[in-house]
Amino acid sequence: MSGSFRRLISSRSTAVLLASLGAGTMATGVLLNENSSLAAEAKKKLYPPSSDYPDLRKHNNCMASALTPAVYAKLRDKVTPNNWTLDQCIQTGVDNPGHPFIKTVGCVAGDEESYEVFAELFDPVIKDRHNGYDPRTMKHPTDLDASKITHGIFDENYVLSSRVRTGRSIRGLSLPPACSRAERREVERVAVTALAGLKGDLAGHYYSLGDMTEKEQQQLIDDHFLFDKPVSPLLTCAFMARDWPDARGIWHNNDKTFLIWINEEDHTRVISMEKGGNMKRVFERFCSGLKQVEHLIQERGWEFMWNERLGYILTCPSNLGTGLRAGVHVRLPKLSKDPRFSKILNNLRLQKRGTGGVDTAATGDTFDISNLDRLGKSEVELVQLVVNGVNYLIECEKKLEKGQDIQVPPPLTQFKK
Amino acid sequence: MPFGNTHNQMKLKYSSEQEYPDLSKHNNHMAKVLTAAIYERLRSKETPSGFTLDDVIQTGVDNPGHPFIMTVGCVAGDEETYEVFKELLDPVIEARHGGYKPQDKHKTDLKSENLKGGDDLDPNYVLSSRVRTGRSIRGFCLPPHCSRGERRAVEKLSVEALDSLSGDLKGKYYALKNMTEAEQQQLIDDHFLFDKPVSPLLLASGMARDWPDARGIWHNNNKTFLVWVNEEDHLRVISMQKGGNMREVFSRFCTGLTKIETLFKERGHAFMWNEHLGYILTCPSNLGTGLRAGVHVKLPNMSKHAKFEEVLKKLRLQKRGTGGVDTAAVGGVFDISNADRLGFSEVELVQMVVDGVKLLVDMEKRLEKGQSIDDLMPAQK
Numbered sequence: 001m002s003g004s005f006r007r008l009i010s011s012r013s014t015a016v017l018l019a020s021l022g023a024g025t026m027a028t029g030v031l032l033n034e035n036s037s038l039a040a041e042a043k044k045k046l047y048p049p050s051s052d053y054p055d056l057r058k059h060n061n062c063m064a065s066a067l068t069p070a071v072y073a074k075l076r077d078k079v080t081p082n083n084w085t086l087d088q089c090i091q092t093g094v095d096n097p098g099h100p101f102i103k104t105v106g107c108v109a110g111d112e113e114s115y116e117v118f119a120e121l122f123d124p125v126i127k128d129r130h131n132g133y134d135p136r137t138m139k140h141p142t143d144l145d146a147s148k149i150t151h152g153i154f155d156e157n158y159v160l161s162s163r164v165r166t167g168r169s170i171r172g173l174s175l176p177p178a179c180s181r182a183e184r185r186e187v188e189r190v191a192v193t194a195l196a197g198l199k200g201d202l203a204g205h206y207y208s209l210g211d212m213t214e215k216e217q218q219q220l221i222d223d224h225f226l227f228d229k230p231v232s233p234l235l236t237c238a239f240m241a242r243d244w245p246d247a248r249g250i251w252h253n254n255d256k257t258f259l260i261w262i263n264e265e266d267h268t269r270v271i272s273m274e275k276g277g278n279m280k281r282v283f284e285r286f287c288s289g290l291k292q293v294e295h296l297i298q299e300r301g302w303e304f305m306w307n308e309r310l311g312y313i314l315t316c317p318s319n320l321g322t323g324l325r326a327g328v329h330v331r332l333p334k335l336s337k338d339p340r341f342s343k344i345l346n347n348l349r350l351q352k353r354g355t356g357g358v359d360t361a362a363t364g365d366t367f368d369i370s371n372l373d374r375l376g377k378s379e380v381e382l383v384q385l386v387v388n389g390v391n392y393l394i395e396c397e398k399k400l401e402k403g404q405d406i407q408v409p410p411p412l413t414q415f416k417k
Numbered sequence: 418m419p420f421g422n423t424h425n426q427m428k429l430k431y432s433s434e435q436e437y438p439d440l441s442k443h444n445n446h447m448a449k450v451l452t453a454a455i456y457e458r459l460r461s462k463e464t465p466s467g468f469t470l471d472d473v474i475q476t477g478v479d480n481p482g483h484p485f486i487m488t489v490g491c492v493a494g495d496e497e498t499y500e501v502f503k504e505l506l507d508p509v510i511e512a513r514h515g516g517y518k519p520q521d522k523h524k525t526d527l528k529s530e531n532l533k534g535g536d537d538l539d540p541n542y543v544l545s546s547r548v549r550t551g552r553s554i555r556g557f558c559l560p561p562h563c564s565r566g567e568r569r570a571v572e573k574l575s576v577e578a579l580d581s582l583s584g585d586l587k588g589k590y591y592a593l594k595n596m597t598e599a600e601q602q603q604l605i606d607d608h609f610l611f612d613k614p615v616s617p618l619l620l621a622s623g624m625a626r627d628w629p630d631a632r633g634i635w636h637n638n639n640k641t642f643l644v645w646v647n648e649e650d651h652l653r654v655i656s657m658q659k660g661g662n663m664r665e666v667f668s669r670f671c672t673g674l675t676k677i678e679t680l681f682k683e684r685g686h687a688f689m690w691n692e693h694l695g696y697i698l699t700c701p702s703n704l705g706t707g708l709r710a711g712v713h714v715k716l717p718n719m720s721k722h723a724k725f726e727e728v729l730k731k732l733r734l735q736k737r738g739t740g741g742v743d744t745a746a747v748g749g750v751f752d753i754s755n756a757d758r759l760g761f762s763e764v765e766l767v768q769m770v771v772d773g774v775k776l777l778v779d780m781e782k783r784l785e786k787g788q789s790i791d792d793l794m795p796a797q798k
Contacts (some may be wrong), residue, residue: 094630181438183431210439
């Protein structure tokens with residue numbers, strides 16, 4: 001493009017004129033880039049960060065607590081190497097003010113680099129959400145050696161099922177809020193190719209959401225494997241449901257004990273589960289499966305997003321570290337009615353949910369009990385914590401059955417310093 | 418998203434084929450027009466404010482549509498969208514607006530005195546009359562794309578302009594985020610309050626971001642002239658009253674709009690408009706006049722008649738339920754309005770509604786008496 005052309009690029013109408021001349025895709029693309037950056041610069045001056053700062057006065061989420069006008073001003077005009085912006089990270093938190101009792105996170109990462117480029121926001125959010133974990137000074141331990149678990153088999157008179165889940169992101173591809181269709185399809189391709197290499201008790205089959213037959217769909221529903229297009233505004237406002245159901249799917253092994261979700265809230269969600277109380281075996285399969293999948297993608301030159309500060313990188317800051325939720329469905333008819341139940345759970349660093357998962361209520365006396373924490377403790381530590389905790393809860397239930405009294409255990413410590 | 422969409426540049430490292438959306442199960446205008454070849458030619462373009470092809474089409478990709486109802490499936494993020502992406506939008510406009518061609522000119526006529534009659538629709542049947550349109554303020558991005566700063570600037574400008582209206586147009590602004598419970602209830606009772614959109618068609622385009630920041634409702638003290646700020650468009654302007662005096666409704670509509678336009682111009686701002694597309698709005702379906710003139714009318718017999726749909730079609734009218742778009746009729750009362758927006762002037766469209774509703778009421782009266790309506794059947798307008 002000659003100098004005279006560049007001097008012409010001084011107004012919007014000029015750019016429009018040039019674009020409509022259809023002066024060749026590449027040339028138009030270049031012109032628009034230059035003009036876009038001129039227009040963008042002009043716009044930044046016209047709208048200083050203070051004019052764009054969101055109104056967070058009625059908000060109760062981690063992002064709203066951390067995003068001061070000063071932090072916003074500093075970060076607004078930055079972009080990650082994939083050109084993801086702060087406004088895109090925080091949109092979900094702006095659109096969802098939160099609940100007085102439940103503090104949601106309120107921001108997501110669009111790529112691995114979001115956590116660095118926007119560290120001034122994400123670090124305090126991480127600290128807030130993960131019990132004071134400081135990514136600037138602390139290291140997160142990763143440990144997938146399932147042999148270390150002790151007492152990992154529960155009394156099946158109480159524990160109906162055991163499950164461990166986590167997420168994994170493929171390094172080099174943007175995360176679900178930000179990814180283009182091509183990137184999302186690439187995630188699917190990389191994951192499905194790797195999973196096709198699993199053998200033995202892990203051999204399985206992939207069901208693409210867009211292509212599955214009615215019969216397959218019904219089977220997946222009956223198995224409680226099928227995931228749907230997200231309806232939660234926390235997720236839809238974070239742009240995760242774009243292009244649904246393109247490149248989304250479910251893989252599971254023939255035994256139906258190892259399951260992977262592709263391109264839902266994260267690149268992959270990995271789930272190991274069984275009926276009954278053999279949490280140790282569930283975790284063994286979990287670790288073995290994860291290691292094999294990692295090996296299979298590495299053979300093709302890919303790897304998982306991971307670093308020393310934050311462990312495994314996932315879309316939502318709440319899932320950093322291990323991304324691990326290990327839980328059981330357990331019957332606790334007497335204990336759940338004891339006024340000390342919540343305190344006991346809290347001290348054991350456990351959380352209760354309904355048997356429909358997050359944001360559901362318990363039916364009858366059966367609860368989903370799982371670890372509260374994700375970051376700052378390793379996978380082995382967290383699973384052992386759940387094992388110890390659930391065993392303790394069952395002890396309490398048995399005592400109450402016999403008319404004996406129970407004790408609230410002392411609170412567990414946070415991080416190993 | 419605001420400051421240029423450099424994210425789009427990153428996508429260009431993938432081939433067009435890799436990025437092209439799967440539209441095999443889709444039934445909307447965008448999906449019918451957007452071939453892989455067009456996608457390839459347009460994907461590297463962006464408007465000066467950084468709105469890209471993927472931004473235009475996201476709502477249509479996310480909402481495959483309905484076998485019976487053809488939605489538009491694309492939106493504009495700014496005025497230039499309609500130029501930069503004309504290869505996609507011209508055929509969409511042509512399909513949606515009855516064959517309107519790229520070289521056609523649209524006529525604007527807001528002189529309400531040019532309307533013939535319209536003051537005598539039978540109030541025993543016509544319960545209420547309403548005219549609405551939209552306006553966009555040149556120089557600001559549209560709801561799918563605007564930043565919070567821009568949206569607030571649109572609100573500020575609009576409220577300043579509206580606050581200087583006088584006489585029977587004098588009124589007050591109620592910001593959505595500041596209104597009291599009492600104010601909110603009043604606005605609901607008056608049927609004025611708009612809510613955060615729930616339709617996935619709107620949500621998927623990014624219009625509901627930052628709700629309720631910079632959104633609000635202005636209305637005159639008489640409650641006959643109402644402006645929505647920053648809902649699906651910068652401004653939605655509504656004139657309404659009970660009964661069948663559409664003439665008065667339209668007269669107030671034109672007066673009010675013209676006054677508002679003058680007030681904006683005094684402050685150095687024009688409405689988005691051009692000779693070919695008329696008034697520029699977010700959804701291609703609202704181009705031209707952006708005008709929907711309608712009545713709530715009792716047609717319990719007519720609506721059950723086998724030829725009801727045919728008559729509406731000939732009159733270039735459309736029926737909706739009394740809750741507005743996508744609702745069902747209650748108790749034989751229908752919302753009847755013009756089907757067209759572009760290629761006809763405001764006066765022409767309101768004339769069609771006035772004449773058409775008059776005929777429908779005549780037909781209803783005949784059917785009430787058990788008489789035939791065959792001799793009243795209209796020709797295709």
